[in-house]
Amino acid sequence: MKVMVLVKASPSSEAGKMPSHELLQAMGNFNQQLVDAGIMESGEGLKPSSEGYRVRFSGAKRTVTQGPFVETNELLAGYWIWNVSSMDEALEWAKKCPNTMEEDSDLEIRPFFTMEDFADIDSGGEIAEQEQAMQHTMALQQSTLNNYLFFSGRCEEALDYYQQHLGAKINILMRFSDSPDPMPEGMLAPGFENKVMHCEFTLGDSKVLASDGCGDGSKLSGFSLALTVATEADANRVFAALAKDGEVTMPLEETFWSPLYGQVTDQFGMAWMVMLPGEAPQTKSN
Known part of the structure; x- marks a missing residue:
């Protein structure tokens, strides 16, 4: 209560x-x-x-x-x-x-x-439904949205460049070799074991999330929008909405960095990461 x-x-x-x-x-x-x-x-x-x-x-x-x-x-x-x-x-x-x-x-x-x-007053449940919709709206208004960049093997090079020329500050950096869970066989391109699995850096007043992704390349390969919501119910509801007529890349599940995390591309081709906040992983040096 x-x-x-x-x-x-x-x-x-x-x-x-x-x-x-x-x-x-x-x-x-x-x-x-x-x-x-x-x-x-x-x-x-x-x-x-x-x-x-x-x-x-x-x-x-x-x-x-x-x-x-x-x-x-x-x-x-x-x-x-x-x-x-x-x-x-x-x-x-x-x-x-x-x-x-x-x-x-x-x-x-x-x-x-x-x-x-108020059950006796709201016998038809219309007011309760309105209240629930309002709670969902407020929960999403309090969520956070960040750009997630994929550098196709050049993430660390980009970070060094941004630090030198743009004053970027690295807050978290984890390599694939730091993962406590083994990567699925065949998921990583050869030589990617020490590439950046996940990092967070600040540039001015903005936080940017980035990774090398799992495959080699010569340039930026794309980006996702990383949406962090407050509750499991919000995560499931938002993920289901984004997955409708879209494609689930990774279903919502517990990971070592988040109690609930999933990847989905919506019907408009936009890639999303939906997650619950979790304890920040230990920062690793370059």
Whole structure:
């Protein structure tokens, strides 16, 4: 279940008093525990209400009021969003939280509504379907898209050139010989064992992904668009859409660099790599 943990404001937070170094460190350690436990989705502190506004609704009328607001016990100083197994688990974590204020303070825990709570109202499921479509749209808006270049055996030469003349910075470089899984027989061209299997480099403010590919050549052989999405459901849905009337080069499956990764060429001839984020492989030197 998803809950919001509300940090109630206090006279010191409303006065804009910053936390001590000790409290900031303690809160950082607590947040790290939440992240390590896999329950924290987000969390932020809020500036005093003196820097905020309220919009009051009365029929068609809208009235804007600038802070500060006087009812301190009703104001918020921050929040977390946790994904927990039960309210009991949320309470156990809340009791471990350092006191967020220099005076007595309160945390309030509120569960989120889910579409199941509106089942009686949305008996036909139209609103639930709309909500699901909206969630898919938001998930893709948060995905990342990078160009993936294939240099047909000249990737390292290109990297050296880009470093020298364009100020490129190599972040990750892996050779086929670094793969913990043996390459399928006949997949690599002879002499490609030490060629670049995958690398990431930055050029200006952009990240570029590149490889030698598996076959020899004298020039750039093509590119793919590498799409990283957040969840397995998003990966499956996007991959299926791209594969419709297209061609699957590599089905979605677990790899040593990603929990789920696949390659597909869509019906328009565009090559795609769809993947879930995974732990970055160890960087290798040239």
